Amino acid sequence: MGSVRTAATxxxxxASTSGSSSWLPARPRRVVVQRGxxxxxxxxxxxxxxxxxxxxxxxxxxxxxxxEESAAQDGSAAAGASTSxxxxxxxxxxxxxxxxxxxxxxxxxxxxxxxxxxxxxxDRLLTSAWREALTPGSLEGKTVLDVGCGLGLLSLMAAKxxxxxxxxxxxxxxxxxxxxxxxRANGLEDRITVVHGAIESLRELPGLGAGxxxxxxxxxxxGAGLLAGGMINGVAHAVxxxxxxxxxxxPDRVSLWAAAxxxxxxxxxxxxxxxxxxxxxxxxxxxxxxxxxxRDVLTRKSQLLSAPQxxxxxxxxxxxxxxxxxxxxxxYARCPIQLTAVREERLFGLVMWWDATWTLGGAxxxxxxxxxxxxxHPLSSASHYQQLMLDFPKSVRLAADDVVGGExxxxxxxxxxxxxxxxxxxxxxxxxxxxxYRISHLPVASA
Numbered sequence: 001m002g003s004v005r006t007a008a009t010x011x012x013x014x015a016s017t018s019g020s021s022s023w024l025p026a027r028p029r030r031v032v033v034q035r036g037x038x039x040x041x042x043x044x045x046x047x048x049x050x051x052x053x054x055x056x057x058x059x060x061x062x063x064x065x066x067x068e069e070s071a072a073q074d075g076s077a078a079a080g081a082s083t084s085x086x087x088x089x090x091x092x093x094x095x096x097x098x099x100x101x102x103x104x105x106x107x108x109x110x111x112x113x114x115x116x117x118x119x120x121x122x123d124r125l126l127t128s129a130w131r132e133a134l135t136p137g138s139l140e141g142k143t144v145l146d147v148g149c150g151l152g153l154l155s156l157m158a159a160k161x162x163x164x165x166x167x168x169x170x171x172x173x174x175x176x177x178x179x180x181x182x183x184r185a186n187g188l189e190d191r192i193t194v195v196h197g198a199i200e201s202l203r204e205l206p207g208l209g210a211g212x213x214x215x216x217x218x219x220x221x222x223g224a225g226l227l228a229g230g231m232i233n234g235v236a237h238a239v240x241x242x243x244x245x246x247x248x249x250x251p252d253r254v255s256l257w258a259a260a261x262x263x264x265x266x267x268x269x270x271x272x273x274x275x276x277x278x279x280x281x282x283x284x285x286x287x288x289x290x291x292x293x294x295r296d297v298l299t300r301k302s303q304l305l306s307a308p309q310x311x312x313x314x315x316x317x318x319x320x321x322x323x324x325x326x327x328x329x330x331x332y333a334r335c336p337i338q339l340t341a342v343r344e345e346r347l348f349g350l351v352m353w354w355d356a357t358w359t360l361g362g363a364x365x366x367x368x369x370x371x372x373x374x375x376x377h378p379l380s381s382a383s384h385y386q387q388l389m390l391d392f393p394k395s396v397r398l399a400a401d402d403v404v405g406g407e408x409x410x411x412x413x414x415x416x417x418x419x420x421x422x423x424x425x426x427x428x429x430x431x432x433x434x435x436x437y438r439i440s441h442l443p444v445a446s447a
Contacts, residue, residue: 094325094412095200095233103416104171104198110442112174117150119384120220126383129374130154130220133250133358134161139216143208145169147199147219147238148231152179152192154218159188166191167205167214171198199234200321205242213244223420224295225388226256226354227332227410229441230418236319249316251356256312257377260305260339260404263348263391266296293422293437294389298351298378305345305398308377311335311352311408325412332410337426339405341398347428349391350408353377390437396428404428413438 110116120126134154140162146155149168158166168183170176176196183192193206205212217238221231239249267290274286298304312333325332341347355375376385398404406426413419418441425434 094330094417095237095321104418107416107418107441108171108173108198111150111170111172114151114175114178117175121151121153123384125381126220126374126385127153129356129358129372130157133360133372134158136160137162138360139163142215143167143213144216144218145205145214145238145242147217147234148221149179149194150175150220152182152194154220155179155192155194156183156186156188158216158218159191163191163216165207166193167207168192168194169197169199169202169205170194171196200237208242214242214247215244216248216250217243218250222254222354222356222385223441224385225293225352225410225420225422225439226254228418228420228439230412232314232319232332233321233324235316236321236324239317239319240321243317247317248360249319250360251358251374252316253357253359253371254314254316254354255310255356256333256335256352256354256410257308257310258337258339258350258352258408259308259378260341260347260398261349261351261389261391262303262305262345263389264346265299266294266389267348267391290391291393291435291437293439294391295386296389297382297386301379304351304378305341305343305347306339306404307342309337309339311337312410329409330411332412335408335410337406337408337424338403341400341402341404343400345398346395347392347398347404348395349389350424351378352388352390354385388439390422390424390435392433392435394433396431396433398429402429406433413441416441 130153134157138161139158141164142162144155144158144163144166146152146158146166146168149155149170150172152168155166155168168179170179173196176194179194180189183189183194195202195206204210205214208214217235219231219235219238221229221235223229223231235249243249270286270289271283274289275281275283312335326334353376355373355377358372374383376383376387378387404426405428406424408422408424408426411421411423413421420439420441422437422439423435425432427433
């Protein structure tokens with residue numbers, strides 16, 4: 001896939017597809033900036049958009065057959081993109097799906113509310129990493145493109161780091177309006193220009209002129225499970241279209257990790273919370289609830305049943321729109337899994353996290369300058385990203401040195417390409433396990 005590097009069954013029918021959720025009650029844990037997302041009511045904006053898409057498709061085709069409704073639901077038929085989970089979608093069709101989907105407009109509207117940006121803005125670990133990377137003078141005289149600028153924090157940091165010009169781009173009209181006000185309030189309107197629009201749709205950038213390029217592309221594009229949000233495609237477009245040869249992309253490297261998970265405490269809490277609700281036994285919902293991926297933090301080091309494995313790595317300066325997805329499979333990455341149990345214990349699922357690295361000037365670790373690192377590792381200080389827990393349909397008893405082996409596949413959402421779909425097929429202790437999970441790209445309200 002060019003820019004992605006992946007590290008190198010008795011099947012159960014209980015595969016699940018769901019949004020990122022928290023199926024546990026609120027409980028005291030390590031102090032974090034934001035709790036995991038809570039079960040939400042119907043997303044009426046998305047539902048209404050999908051209903052309109054269905055009706056329009058039915059009017060055009062003169063039929064309401066289920067297969068056609070499913071195609072209309074995807075919101076990208078006009079782009080001719082395939083949404084089969086087996087995946088023959090090309091990277092070009094992924095760009096088309098993002099551009100054509102009505103759900104993309106709904107996605108950007110979610111960011112109109114400044115409250116949607118608060119979890120990231122109030123994440124001291126994340127903002128400290130950016131401040132450490134963008135030190136005074138580090139961008140002296142450079143032209144910078146901020147992709148998905150939100151309220152403009154990274155653009156402000158870039159200007160303070162010496163950038164001569166910062167072009168801040170975001171698809172949310174509300175976020176751009178707020179960003180302009182914030183830029184003026186900080187007296188930096190002479191160096192920061194805020195542009196409303198999806199980066200993929202822009203044909204020119206203010207102040208660059210015909211064929212103009214930028215020295216630096218920066219973006220806080222990382223989402224839940226790293227890839228939820230689909231912003232990696234926008235960064236790839238910015239790199240290919242607007243970055244000078246030899247220019248910098250920040251962060252310059254991101255990696256996705258996983259480890260085997262013991263999740264007994266969470267399961268016990270879930271059983272207790274569902275066993276009695278307003279005097280009714282609702283424990284029958286538990287089997288469905290635990291299939292949903294959960295954003296949470298580990299409470300004990302012993303919950304890690306294996307050493308971590310790096311599933312995939314992206315060098316952002318190498319990103320290109322035609323290589324974001326594998327042309328043959330339509331996947332971001334296919335990741336072999338081989339995790340070795342460190343002790344005898346029950347395996348409940350996988351825990352996933354990611355890290356990012358900022359290396360200014362191309363200096364690598366060991367060459368006199370250490371990169372700035374940010375991680376959502378389970379044993380690090382908790383950030384608002386937390387970790388992603390993928391619980392299996394059933395737990396498996398492992399002996400020490402048993403191997404959990406198989407494959408995990410990451411691809412864009414079938415209905416909404418900004419979601420992240422994770423499918424896995426692994427074997428452990430002679431038992432095969434399959435699972436399918438959907439991680440929503442929607443911003444989580446701050447707690």
